[in-house]
Amino acid sequence: MRGLIKQCLRIVLVLFGISSIAFFLIHLSGDPVLLMLPPEATQEEIEAFRHQMGFDKPLSEQYVSFLTQAAKGDFGQSLKFHQPSLDVVLERIPATLELTLFATLLSIVIAIPLGIYSAVNRNSLSENLVTVAVFLGQSMPIFWTGIMLMLLFGVKLHWLPVSGRGSWEHLLMPAFTLAVWVAPTTLRIVRSSMLEVLQQDYIRTARSKGLGEKVVIYKHALKNAAIPIVTVVGFQIGKLLGGAVVTETVFAWPGVGQLVVKAIYTADYPLVQACVVILALIVATMNFGVDSMYRYLNPKIKSG
Amino acid sequence: MSNAGVQVSHPPVAETPKQAVPEWKRMYRKFVKNPIGIIGLAMLLLITLISLAAPLLTSHDPIEVNLDNKLLPPVWQEGGTWGHWLGTDEVGRDVWARLAYGSRVSLSVGFFAVVISLTIGTALGILAGYFRGKTDFAISTVIDIMMAFPFILLALATIAVMGPSLLNMILVLGLTDWTQYARLVRGDVINLREQEFIQAGYALGSKHGRIIGRHLLPNCLPSVIVLATLAMARAILMESSLSFLGLGVSSPTPSWGFMMSTGRPYIATAWWLATLPGIAILITVLGINLAGDRIRDMLDPRVD
Numbered sequence: 001m002r003g004l005i006k007q008c009l010r011i012v013l014v015l016f017g018i019s020s021i022a023f024f025l026i027h028l029s030g031d032p033v034l035l036m037l038p039p040e041a042t043q044e045e046i047e048a049f050r051h052q053m054g055f056d057k058p059l060s061e062q063y064v065s066f067l068t069q070a071a072k073g074d075f076g077q078s079l080k081f082h083q084p085s086l087d088v089v090l091e092r093i094p095a096t097l098e099l100t101l102f103a104t105l106l107s108i109v110i111a112i113p114l115g116i117y118s119a120v121n122r123n124s125l126s127e128n129l130v131t132v133a134v135f136l137g138q139s140m141p142i143f144w145t146g147i148m149l150m151l152l153f154g155v156k157l158h159w160l161p162v163s164g165r166g167s168w169e170h171l172l173m174p175a176f177t178l179a180v181w182v183a184p185t186t187l188r189i190v191r192s193s194m195l196e197v198l199q200q201d202y203i204r205t206a207r208s209k210g211l212g213e214k215v216v217i218y219k220h221a222l223k224n225a226a227i228p229i230v231t232v233v234g235f236q237i238g239k240l241l242g243g244a245v246v247t248e249t250v251f252a253w254p255g256v257g258q259l260v261v262k263a264i265y266t267a268d269y270p271l272v273q274a275c276v277v278i279l280a281l282i283v284a285t286m287n288f289g290v291d292s293m294y295r296y297l298n299p300k301i302k303s304g
Numbered sequence: 305m306s307n308a309g310v311q312v313s314h315p316p317v318a319e320t321p322k323q324a325v326p327e328w329k330r331m332y333r334k335f336v337k338n339p340i341g342i343i344g345l346a347m348l349l350l351i352t353l354i355s356l357a358a359p360l361l362t363s364h365d366p367i368e369v370n371l372d373n374k375l376l377p378p379v380w381q382e383g384g385t386w387g388h389w390l391g392t393d394e395v396g397r398d399v400w401a402r403l404a405y406g407s408r409v410s411l412s413v414g415f416f417a418v419v420i421s422l423t424i425g426t427a428l429g430i431l432a433g434y435f436r437g438k439t440d441f442a443i444s445t446v447i448d449i450m451m452a453f454p455f456i457l458l459a460l461a462t463i464a465v466m467g468p469s470l471l472n473m474i475l476v477l478g479l480t481d482w483t484q485y486a487r488l489v490r491g492d493v494i495n496l497r498e499q500e501f502i503q504a505g506y507a508l509g510s511k512h513g514r515i516i517g518r519h520l521l522p523n524c525l526p527s528v529i530v531l532a533t534l535a536m537a538r539a540i541l542m543e544s545s546l547s548f549l550g551l552g553v554s555s556p557t558p559s560w561g562f563m564m565s566t567g568r569p570y571i572a573t574a575w576w577l578a579t580l581p582g583i584a585i586l587i588t589v590l591g592i593n594l595a596g597d598r599i600r601d602m603l604d605p606r607v608d
Binding site for chain 1: 445446448449451452453454455456457458460461462464465466467537541544545548549550551561564568571572575578579582585586589590593594597
């Protein structure tokens with residue numbers, strides 16, 4: 001129970017920190033007004049905007065009011081969409097969640113069988129091929145993977161649409177791009193935890209009982225190797241959301257990632273702040289969720 | 305003398321101990337035993353040489369526009385010439401010259417960003433792990449907050465506000481990616497602090513500074529080095545992503561990520577513009593990852 005209170009306290013602290021960073025971000029350049037208005041704006045326009053946005057008040061006052069408003073979910077009006085920034089962001093959330101969820105599933109489908117395979121068939125030619133694939137996957141820029149898939153399946157073969165959202169065919173290429181990006185890490189964890197589990201006594205016992213190799217691997221070994229695998233998949237969500245920023249831009253996928261890049265281009269900083277806080281909120285919640293689950297699954301970790 | 309004639313067996317002399325193999329030599333042998341590390345280092349060396357010798361390797365100016373020669377294909381395709389053996393871009397700039405000079409951006413960002421993040425992360429990690437208490441709580445909370453941001457989002461927003469330049473890119477990547485070192489070093493230090501040789505140091509009257517500098521830091525270094533190789537690969541990928549999104553090192557300085565973003569609209573007609581810089585990044589990052597993987601095995605006493 002004390003652990004739970006402590007966790008909640010930490011979430012509140014993290015939220016406070018995230019909002020603070022989002023606030024001070026736009027003051028980094030000195031004057032946020034010059035950042036948001038086009039360079040040809042007249043002095044009157046600048047002053048009027050400064051007053052309208054409350055940038056003429058003392059910084060401490062602005063900070064307090066930003067935090068209290070943000071706590072209520074109010075990040076101000078988007079300069080470009082002329083509606084509350086939070087609404088604009090929430091509208092785009094489903095597309096991003098759809099993409100990251102599907103990418104996560106895809107990466108699991110790729111990583112778990114291949115990871116098990118390379119743990120069971122050590123030092124074989126095919127294990128080395130898997131290792132080469134892992135290194136390649138880790139070293140490819142994510143947007144380049146996307147462009148190459150587009151070139152192959154969109155431009156040359158005409159199998160898949162190159163951009164937009166709609167049918168499941170639209171989802172395939174962006175999700176695969178993201179999956180290629182995160183699968184290598186998952187695969188390495190699957191491999192190393194399987195290698196460790198396969199050396200345990202109970203695996204030898206299971207084998208000596210005469211159980212088939214498939215049963216031993218999938219029923220006995222995989223279950224015991226699950227904790228680190230679940231943990232790494234959970235922690236990858238943050239990485240996936242970051243990757244979504246780039247991938248959504250490449251494939252014109254109408255999610256939060258594409259929105260934040262566009263908002264930065266158009267200097268729509270209230271919207272940038274809302275995107276940053278909401279995405280960080282999702283990641284922070286996921287991280288704490290994974291953390292608690294890890295503690296729950298692994299009694300060896302003491303809480304605190 | 306009375307024993308003359310009798311074969312006296314030599315008294316058993318303790319074998320002179322073999323000259324101990326120096327640590328660095330043992331490490332070196334471990335490293336060269338597997339060709340993968342050598343291949344990785346060779347790839348990295350190749351890119352480094354190209355970046356240093358760029359003016360000798362091409363007579364073209366990487367930013368010289370020549371509209372008469374635009375969109376020339378590489379030499380092995382119809383219409384290609386040896387004068388521009390990797391073709392030209394949409395305004396007639398030589399692709400090979402831009403690739404060669406572009407390596408300078410990637411390598412310098414990778415190197416200097418890692419130096420900054422490694423220094424900050426290690427220092428904070430030691431402080432948190434050594435002094436525990438309030439210091440630890442403060443640093444750990446900051447780490448939690450930073451980890452909640454998708455790395456690219458934080459970098460993207462900061463660069464957008466500060467303005468794109470090589471120095472800002474290095475600063476932003478260095479200042480946002482130190483959390484992993486801090487977490488790792490903090491954990492290491494907490495474990496080390498309880499060990500006997502540290503306690504003995506206290507008993508002999510060592511000051512904090514001496515314990516940290518002489519005992520804790522050297523013991524953390526191997527894992528920090530391993531993390532640094534991964535971080536360098538990540539920084540180079542991140543720089544290319546940010547440049548791809550148009551927020552990297554400002555034009556006309558050639559950067560691989562920026563080359564890909566300008567080449568992307570020509571994907572159907574001039575494939576080499578978006579493809580070749582991606583291969584350059586792939587070679588660099590793969591080299592770092594391969595070498596880094598071997599360095600990890602080399603520093604891990606459990607792996608022989």
